[in-house]
Amino acid sequence: MTLYIDLATLISSRIEQGLYRPGDRLPSVRALSIEHGVSLSTVQQAYRHLEDQGMATPKPKSGYFVSPQRKVPALPQVGRPALRPVEVSQWDQVLDQISHSPEHSGLLQLGRGRPDITAPTLKPLLRSLSRLSRRQDASVLTYGCIRGEQSLRQQISRLMIDSGCQIPFEEIVVTTGCHEALSAAIRAICQPGDIVAVDSPSFHGVMQALKGFGMKALELPTDPITGINLDALKMALEQWPIKAIQLTPNCNNPLGYIMPDANKRALLDLAQRYDVAIIEDDVYGELAFSYPRPRTIKSYDRDGRVLLCSSFSKTLAPGLRVGWIAPGRYQEQVLHMKYMGTGSTAQLPQLALAEFLAAGHYEPHLRRMRSQYAQSRDQMIDWVSRYFPSETRVSRPLGSFMLWVELPTGFDSVYLNQALLEHKIQIAPGSIFSAAGKYRNCLRINYASKATDEIENAVRIVGETVARLLNETG
């Protein structure tokens, strides 16, 4: 049904990566049909889809060409973090983001990492939840195995094959969301005072865990296209007694890049040479717009030093609170951390997920969401180009549903959030993505929802407020 969307997404990502430039002739319908093993009509559908999106233009008797480039804002700059281990701050700003529930606050939370949960492809999951809820027996109502439901772990093991991983279910531990996986991973490896190297900007949940455990974060310069800077990492490994590297290489949060496979392998080599663990957050990996999904660093791991953390919170629904970790050689320590943190994970959502996956409902849902998010990314970049000041820079997410927006140095997104309160709009200030509160001139915007007038209007208000604040300070 959405085969043509996958193909269109692939072609558009090649255009974005510069493989085909504006005015270039695109591959013929016949060539693509052979290359991807799909019918001629599927390729034609894909090209018509790209035409609708304004990315490809047909010329009679000559085929399809890349459309003239739309004005797209510049990329964010590479951050220049402190290059020394720091204690993590910014808890007050994180708390401000997570204190509101969408039902009660009436706030349009443009900043949160929430997926769209309205797709009809989620219905079989709800039906399973509802049916299983009626079972008054130990399988649903009592403590399960600390490692998680075997049927679900088997499904997760199967899923991981798509990212290049052959991990038997016995090596997978189900967790209460990716949060618990990351937190357990950190504590399984590090002691208070230890140093953890992180990409920068980086997920605030991990940095707050470092803060809570009394560890230090070493933020590394991170390219908005290729990810963590490996030279800088090597220098840091030389200079500091780093215990672990924590990063999100696929559909990075918040920058949206996918680290090239060569960089993933090089990073693993470095980790081996300096004998440090890698905590890999793959929670967005299955939402990459290109198909097949990108490989994980874990897929190259040979000595169990990579702890792969993920969940169904971004692909299906955060409210399930079901994640997992493949902890490699650290399984025993991770189990201990899980036991002391929450005991076992709730049974009901695990069983419902196992059913949903076993019945083959997951892949169609993923295809649908990838296609929707790819479209709404383009829409959101378009709105930001239109409503934000011309000096605004934005990321080019290759997956997931978050846009990183960079404003001129000196701009204050924490203050922006305060100014937006009267409009009942909230963005995520860039400073929560830095241990030391850098990126205050940046913000993260969520584009998971399908485009609506309400969202367009909110982006317009944010853009206008940004312009006003820039004028006041400038």
Place this chain on the structure above:
Amino acid sequence: MTLYIDLATLISSRIEQGLYRPGDRLPSVRALSIEHGVSLSTVQQAYRHLEDQGMATPKPKSGYFVSPQRKVPALPQVGRPALRPVEVSQWDQVLDQISHSPEHSGLLQLGRGRPDITAPTLKPLLRSLSRLSRRQDASVLTYGCIRGEQSLRQQISRLMIDSGCQIPFEEIVVTTGCHEALSAAIRAICQPGDIVAVDSPSFHGVMQALKGFGMKALELPTDPITGINLDALKMALEQWPIKAIQLTPNCNNPLGYIMPDANKRALLDLAQRYDVAIIEDDVYGELAFSYPRPRTIKSYDRDGRVLLCSSFSKTLAPGLRVGWIAPGRYQEQVLHMKYMGTGSTAQLPQLALAEFLAAGHYEPHLRRMRSQYAQSRDQMIDWVSRYFPSETRVSRPLGSFMLWVELPTGFDSVYLNQALLEHKIQIAPGSIFSAAGKYRNCLRINYASKATDEIENAVRIVGETVARLLNETG
């Protein structure tokens, strides 16, 4: 419906506490009717119930008398722990307890802290879960407020009035089970290396959290009737830089006592004098056999130094993974620990619980379970008296569903567990309830289920195996 059960439970607990002795005349039907404001027929029902249980005997025209005492095993001795802070061990034995799921293992787990989840009074909860599962909206499927659902927090606030606490819902944080509440409480107060005083024997979940965070446990002598020894606590507070006292004063796990109110107040006074926090585990408090339920230490707290931790895991169902904490002055730190540990708690079970409580289904369920557990406690003590060697000592639980069994010094319950494997029976070895692995001559038995031949047979096998092992070593 079960008013007479409540009254019978009250009278039987007075008999057990020695207020009425064997052969004593019990209060007249009329006197009890006036004292408790219930009808004469309710009192008569209560007495007939006590007669069925063999606790009261009617004499024509003279009323009811306490029955001649049945042979009951002696009480466990007061433990003599190390009286110095120790690092916590025993993780391997704990892992052995939590690695089996009841569905797959075929193991009769007599040792786990599981309630009975088969009561029909749970049905309204299952119906709510099932109905709410169908809601494909943000209230169920996405991240909620980090503090938890307001409707549930309001219900918990109402419940806490019964334990003498006036805590507004704003001061309650919902957690992923009591495990998360306890773990967050510990980490909110203590740093690695800090000393926490605990009752002894004590809940292994807390001690494993101390281990995971790198803290030390100071086990205090604990009386099987009155709880933690306050003189020993005072000496310890003089001698060591204790940061917090962690204990389960109501329906203690594993000893089953309820700490007298005077001791609770005296303990709080000590905590104030030496300026330490109290982490109070009340997870079994609502399962006290006497009515009204016992007060918490928190109910006497005036300066927010008590962190009250609880959950619905023992009263309703562990699989829900919904608990809470009233963290007093430590709210901000606890929120940080919750955020880094799991993010927000799953919405679906919170909403279902809020409905269940608001509709008044909780109290009838509690009454039913208290009555069932009181009966099966008597049954279990009877079986242990019958099938275990005569030198066996057992606790007198005043609530909840766990019996502590003490065998002669030198007996090894870890070895017993291995010997029981061939019969597919597992008990909880006493050593997991001690930081330093004491109480290896003790074991904990769960009596939550209604008496069945299968359970009686299992207890008989355990008793015979104990006797055989004692003969081999003796």
